[in-house]
Amino acid sequence: MLIEHSTPQLMAVNFESPFQQVLQQQRxxxxxxxKAKKWQLWLSNRRMLKRSWVNSAGLDKHKVIHLANLNSSNLVSTIEKALQSKTCSYVVACINDLNEQDKARLQQAVSLSDTCLLLVNDQQCEQLIQYH
Known part of the structure; x- marks a missing residue:
């Protein structure tokens, strides 16, 4: 996380990655x-998750799995399969441009699992969609 000071009253925080923002905001x-005996799954089409961030967030590094360099066209299917497996406490996925059909697929998969899904828009880091 990079912190820039423009005035004493205003501080802007720039995150190096959307995943770093999720770790900070959803800590x-x-x-x-x-506490759960399940995996904590992070999915993206490029390397975005650093072990130092995982450690600073207080997460169990032995439970955190980051699958990077995933094909964007298969990301929705990968998320669905992870949710259907019911082996994850949560799934965080960096995905852009979800269409209504993909949103419906993911909402259906979440409703059938006991997994929390956090979707992060890589292009607009402030946009975070959370499903329970």
């Missing part, structure tokens, strides 16, 4: 999943 939620 209490993600830490609560450490």
């Amino acid at each position: 209490p939620l993600l830490k609560s999943f450490n």
